[in-house]
Amino acid sequence: MTAVIEARGLRKYYGSNRALDDVTFSVAPGRIVGMIGANGAGKTTALKAILGLTSYQGDLTVLGRNPRTQRDELMRDVCFIADVAVLSRWLKVSQALDYVAGVHPRFNREHAEQFLRKTDLKMNSRVRELSKGMVTQLHLALILAIDARLLVLDEPTLGLDLLYRRQFYDTLLNDYFDKDRTILLTTHQVEEIEHLLTDVLFLRQGRVTLDAPVETLAQQYVQVTVGPDQVARARQLHPFYEREIFGRVAMFFEGQSPESLEPLGDVRTPSIADLFVAKMQAA
Amino acid sequence: MSTPEPTLEATGADSTPAPTVYGHPPVLRTLIRRELWEHRALWIAPLSVAALLLVGAIIGKQSFDSNMAALPEQRSAVFGLVVALAALPQFFTLGLIVSMYAADCLYTERKDRSILFWKSMPVSDTLTVLSKLLLALVLVPLGVYLVSAATTLLMTGIYYVRAADHVGGVFWEAGTWLRIQGISLLAVIAGVLWYAPITAYLLLVSAWARRSVWLWVILPPLVIAMMERIALGTHHVWSILMYRMGAVFLHAGMTPPGAPDGASQPLTLNMLIANINPLPVFANVDLWLGVLVAALLIVATIRIRQYRDDT
Numbered sequence: 001m002t003a004v005i006e007a008r009g010l011r012k013y014y015g016s017n018r019a020l021d022d023v024t025f026s027v028a029p030g031r032i033v034g035m036i037g038a039n040g041a042g043k044t045t046a047l048k049a050i051l052g053l054t055s056y057q058g059d060l061t062v063l064g065r066n067p068r069t070q071r072d073e074l075m076r077d078v079c080f081i082a083d084v085a086v087l088s089r090w091l092k093v094s095q096a097l098d099y100v101a102g103v104h105p106r107f108n109r110e111h112a113e114q115f116l117r118k119t120d121l122k123m124n125s126r127v128r129e130l131s132k133g134m135v136t137q138l139h140l141a142l143i144l145a146i147d148a149r150l151l152v153l154d155e156p157t158l159g160l161d162l163l164y165r166r167q168f169y170d171t172l173l174n175d176y177f178d179k180d181r182t183i184l185l186t187t188h189q190v191e192e193i194e195h196l197l198t199d200v201l202f203l204r205q206g207r208v209t210l211d212a213p214v215e216t217l218a219q220q221y222v223q224v225t226v227g228p229d230q231v232a233r234a235r236q237l238h239p240f241y242e243r244e245i246f247g248r249v250a251m252f253f254e255g256q257s258p259e260s261l262e263p264l265g266d267v268r269t270p271s272i273a274d275l276f277v278a279k280m281q282a283a
Numbered sequence: 284m285s286t287p288e289p290t291l292e293a294t295g296a297d298s299t300p301a302p303t304v305y306g307h308p309p310v311l312r313t314l315i316r317r318e319l320w321e322h323r324a325l326w327i328a329p330l331s332v333a334a335l336l337l338v339g340a341i342i343g344k345q346s347f348d349s350n351m352a353a354l355p356e357q358r359s360a361v362f363g364l365v366v367a368l369a370a371l372p373q374f375f376t377l378g379l380i381v382s383m384y385a386a387d388c389l390y391t392e393r394k395d396r397s398i399l400f401w402k403s404m405p406v407s408d409t410l411t412v413l414s415k416l417l418l419a420l421v422l423v424p425l426g427v428y429l430v431s432a433a434t435t436l437l438m439t440g441i442y443y444v445r446a447a448d449h450v451g452g453v454f455w456e457a458g459t460w461l462r463i464q465g466i467s468l469l470a471v472i473a474g475v476l477w478y479a480p481i482t483a484y485l486l487l488v489s490a491w492a493r494r495s496v497w498l499w500v501i502l503p504p505l506v507i508a509m510m511e512r513i514a515l516g517t518h519h520v521w522s523i524l525m526y527r528m529g530a531v532f533l534h535a536g537m538t539p540p541g542a543p544d545g546a547s548q549p550l551t552l553n554m555l556i557a558n559i560n561p562l563p564v565f566a567n568v569d570l571w572l573g574v575l576v577a578a579l580l581i582v583a584t585i586r587i588r589q590y591r592d593d594t
Contacts, residue, residue: 053402054592071589072407082399088321089395095320102313103404139400 002064004029004150004182005050009058012045012206019045020056021206029149030179031213032196035186036276037203043186046203047154050184051080063149076105079143080152087135089128093121100142112145115175133164140168144176151176153185157192165192172196194272202279209279214272222253223270223278224261234264241278252278310406314414315422322388325418328380329427332372333434340441362456365442366435366463373431374471378478380427381419385485386496388415389588394494408589412486416581419482420475428471432464469561473570480573481527483580490587527573 003026010023019042027033037043048054050062052071060067065074087096093116101109116123119137127135136156143151157165173196177183187193200217202210212220226234226249235242239251248265252275258267270278319325389412392398401411443455475482485500492499508520564570 048592051403053399055590071402072405072410075403075405078403080399080403082396082403086396086399088392088397088400090321091397092320095317099313099317100404102308102316103310103406105308105405107308 002029003027003061004031004063005184006061007046007050007058008060010046010049010060011057012042012049012054018042018206020049020058023058023203023206023208025201025208025211027182027184027199029182031198032177032183033185033199033201034190034193034197034272035184035201035203036190036272037186038280040205041203042206043203044154045206047080047082047152047184047186051078051082051152077149078152079146079148079150080154081136081139081143081156082154087127087139089126091127092123093125093138094123096127096138096142097123100146104146106147107142108145108147110145112141115141115144115171133160136160136164136168140171144171149181151181151183151185153183153187155187156185157187157189165189169193169196190273190276191271197272200272202276204280204283209283210275217272217275218269220254221270221275222256222258222261222267223274224251224253224265224267225249226251226265230264234261237261237264241282243278243281250274252282310410311414311417314406314411315418318388318415318418321391322384324380325384325423326426328376329373329430332376333430336369336372336434337437337441340438359456359459362439363459363463365439366460369435369438370431370463370467373427373434374467374474377424377427377471378474381423381482382485384423385415385419385482386489386500389486389490389584390492390496393591393593409585412490412581412585412588415486416483419486420479424471424475428468431467435460435463466561469564473561473564476570476574477527477564479577480580483577483584487580487584487587490584490591493593526569 005025005027007026008024010020011018012020019040021042023042023046035043035046045054045056049056049060050067052067052069052074055068062074063077067074091099097109097112100107100112116138119134119141121130121134121138121141127138130138140156157168160168169192172183185193194214197214199213200210201208224234224239225245228247228249231249234249234251237253237256239253241252243250251264252270253261261267392401439455439460488496488499504520504524508518508524511520512518
């Protein structure tokens with residue numbers, strides 16, 4: 001099946017700063033891809049390029065279109081929440097609904113109102129009167145009521161408390177996601193979303209350092225927690241990263257079978273968060 | 284919006300989009316509504332001015348003395364004066380709100396980053412900019428004109444009632460009112476077209492400036508004019524600016540033909556109304572050159588909204 005996003009040799013320089021440096025990846029339909037990277041790794045730039053909001057060099061196709069020249073057409077099939085609180089402060093909840101209903105051919109107002117009824121949002125409240133969490137709820141209500149094929153989320157839960165964050169992702173998974181839809185998201189709270197990702201894409205200084213489906217991570221990466229007596233032996237197998245925890249050492253291996261590492265200590269598949277830290281620190 | 288949607292599944296040469304259950308929302312109407320939600324001054328200001336004028340007409344002290352409107356021509360002149368004076372604050376307001384709006388409308392969406400939301404909708408930058416232009420050049424001037432016409436109608440009606448007991452009798456002249464409304468409409472159209480390059484320039488700066496829009500509005504022309512003065516000793520830029528900024532009617536031959544010397548008598552206004560002819564304004568090549576410049580500036584504004592990325 002055709003890829004939803006196809007990026008080849010994507011580049012974007014801000015002066016001497018390389019926000020994107022030869023980035024190549026593709027996203028298949030029905031996946032939930034987490035784009036993970038430190039601040040300034042190029043995540044937001046990559047998302048902006050995908051959404052047609054910034055210029056870039058290289059080849060980029062989103063749902064078969066060029067985002068730079070066909071943004072308005074692309075946005076019929078793509079939704080995004082760029083960041084919390086980008087709804088205008090003067091906007092009323094009812095106006096937000098009127099607006100999206102008035103410009104988006106695939107907006108189902110009934111869905112949005114249904115979602116909003118479960119919240120404390122009033123139709124005549126203005127965005128400036130709402131808390132950050134409520135603004136996100138409003139934005140989510142609008143987005144979820146659009147029958148889009150690709151949803152792009154850039155730090156959608158930044159600055160929200162745990163309850164709102166949990167609710168946000170639960171809604172996303174239960175009410176929105178299905179096999180025909182694709183979600184691409186970035187967040188700093190990797191731990192909170194790693195159970196819902198199907199793919200991970202690590203970015204470091206504008207380069208892709210890992211691009212893999214989550215299910216293959218277990219075959220590729222092993223984390224072994226080694227007691228002090230085994231450390232020297234384990235090091236001979238060239239872990240790419242190690243970290244000391246309470247006197248024991250967590251070692252991260254790539255391309256080793258879990259069975260071969262069993263004698264050294266407790267073997268497990270590293271969490272995405274741990275793997276991310278290991279990858280970033282090792283480089 | 285007119286380019287056919289390229290479908291992922293190549294279904295052959297048929298360029299029409301695949302049949303869809305989704306409707307065609309009234310995009311342009313929605314964009315216009317959105318502007319009126321955000322920029323409420325566009326309709327509040329003219330209505331407030333109208334309300335003030337009407338309150339003034341109702342409670343204002345008015346002396347309908349007998350010699351003020353003794354002769355029919357004088358009555359006509361007084362009537363014309365009331366109608367014209369009532370329209371002036373409205374047209375002044377029009378200039379103000381359109382300028383403020385044009386300088387603001389593409390700037391605030393970047394300042395508060397809401398552009399990321401607006402751009403997440405399937406609305407082209409061209410349509411977005413054109414919706415703002417439509418408001419600034421057509422809908423708001425038309426609205427203000429209609430409010431102004433209604434205001435003068437109500438005001439003169441109020442005066443008519445208030446003066447009913449006084450000497451002078453009938454105080455309403457439909458012919459004069461209609462003529463002034465006709466002239467006003469042509470004047471509004473001429474003004475909108477004459478100032479179109481300025482409106483377009485404000486939109487351009489609004490789409491471009493990172494901060495202090497008004498500083499960027501004023502500074503470049505001023506600096507260019509000064510540089511010309513220093514480098515060449517000439518002042519063409521300054522002259523062009525002043526020419527364009529000045530009231531369109533001063534350049535357009537809208538002064539009454541052959542106004543007699545010592546025209547300070549009360550009948551001057553009457554003569555003005557009788558002789559005024561705004562049509563030559565539209566024969567002025569400079570008006571249309573300005574419209575052309577405005578069109579180019581709007582194309583640039585659309586490009587900037589499309590490619591500018593400072594969120």
